Amino acid sequence: MTQRMWKNHDLKKSYDIVIIGGGAHGLATAYYLAKLGITNVAVLEQKFLGYGGSGRNTAILRSNYRTEEGIKFYDQSLVFYEDLAGELDFNLMFSQQGHFTLGHSTAALSGLVTRAENNKALGVDSYVIDPQEIKKMLPEIDITDHPRFPIQGALYHPPGGIIRHDAVVWAYARAADRKGIEIHQLTEVQDIIVENGKTTGVKTNRGDVSCNTVISVVAGWSSEVCKKVNVKLPFVTHPLQALVTQSYKPWLHHVVVSGTLHIYLSQTDRGELVCGNGIDTYPHYGMSSTLGFLESYAAHVLELFPCLHNVAVQRQWAGLCDMTPDYSPIISPIDEIEGFYVNGGWGTYGFKAAPASGFNTAEMVATGKTPEMIEPFRYNRFAENRLVGEKAAASVGS
């Protein structure tokens, strides 16, 4: 009989640590906790593993961010990803095919130059190239002055690429399971129990569980989980829509992103184009697909690649993005509630951050000290006015 990827368990009455959320971040956190020898841990997932953002992204990995804090953090994640297939013994189909961020104005180019310089200073391979060089690597792209926003240059980031997102979730789940972590699907945390300022357990649809540490790793649902303990953090949830086309002969060998047009696309090994757009302009939790998104995406992508006019759209989906004011995450203990940690605010950057997020969160919880790498992402940075502004590195602002 084929060995199952992870086991089902009866929910115990007590664990040392409860992780809420069975996505890439929650499972990575569990895996790295187990590597530190902490295994009396339950991952509680209200639906199924990868139901949320981990199954609803466009699987792009990169580390060409803008701030020192952001670049270091996302680069640690990218370096983890480079070795992850070996470490987890699972083919993650990571294709480091190179990543273009197109600039369509002088202001955009100047932003890209800043990012390139910051990246280089921190050892991240990333540089600005002109339209002719872009055309050499992307022969189908329109670099003429015909489009409304002609291409003036691009930030090219060779180590960026795409990965098989489900595989990352499954690989972390299997590895965590093998190390003794319990994974519980269809287990909804209905409340978090706090007594005298200390976390003492959670109430679930399968019964109460006592624990002295709860880590919320629920991305788009972060506000809802924090509400259970009356913690108000500046998360605002917006859906982001994406689509996949029918399969075509391989022609697009790099990830292409345009911050001005708010679109990005890449081609999978199966030949489909995976395409994403900006976030929906108003906050909500709906995950339905709209025709407005299709129209906007088609209009913009045809400006870059007129050859795509006959490409047929196979399927659409939407995921939730927990945006923060500075477009950087919150990975932090909550001082007011002992034993309650938040890992969220990933916005549109979540998938690429999963390994570093899990690694540092695990260390933070295990040692009780926030690692230097994620110190800038503490929740009180908003009150202390030390934001980590990464909006300029986003391709998807609204």
Place this chain on the structure above:
Amino acid sequence: MEIIVAIKQVPDVALNIKVKDGAVVEEGLSYVISSWDETALEAALQITEDVGGEVTLLTIGPDKAAESLRKGLAMGAHKAIHVKYDDAKKTDSFAYAKILQKVLEGREYDLILTGKQSQDTDAGLTAPMLAEFLDLPQVTNIIRYSDVSAQNITLYRQGDNATEVLEMQLPGIVTVNDSLNEPRLASMRGIMMAKKKPLEEVDLDALGVSAEMRGAQGSMTEVLQFEKPESRKEGKIFEGDEADTVKQAMELLVSEKKFLA
């Protein structure tokens, strides 16, 4: 060949549809063209690509139904008619057929195509009633067609032991089975062009549809409530090697389920 394709916007049945207090919970639903109607649209597009002519989409529904018309236009239909109507919940096939009759009287067409039923109610009554009201020939649930001319079309219906082959005079009404074709996907260019295609909005008052013809008043049946089908019971997975799992399964079938008793 002028073809009218009547489409209905329905909740996407691929999503989990919830029922609460006897009504469908609308929150979180997403809406699509009923799949049989998409098949009808594909057939209409293929016929006009073959013999020339235009495809006009027609739907009755609220503002959001326009999105389904745009999707149909993105697939390749030439124009669309949107009959604005908000009282869908209390309206049955009879009332819809009467409204469609009003919309279609005075319009020119050779063929009306639609799905054999809609995905939400599965009633399959509107098209046959409309055929009666318009005094048109009708053939339902076709799996194939051939020999399309300005005057006639040959249609194939699947029976249990044989295929029924009929010739129908035009104009007429045909409803389609989903085995007829595989509807095309909209292309990027199609999606862009759809925005510029004519979408005519029709107001029921201007059409002369009286209050008595609408909603509960115009309907002959009434939906009292919706009930969710009973969910399937939890399955059981046997662990172990083949011989062991077969033994466990047999024990369960014989002792607990009394399957072989």
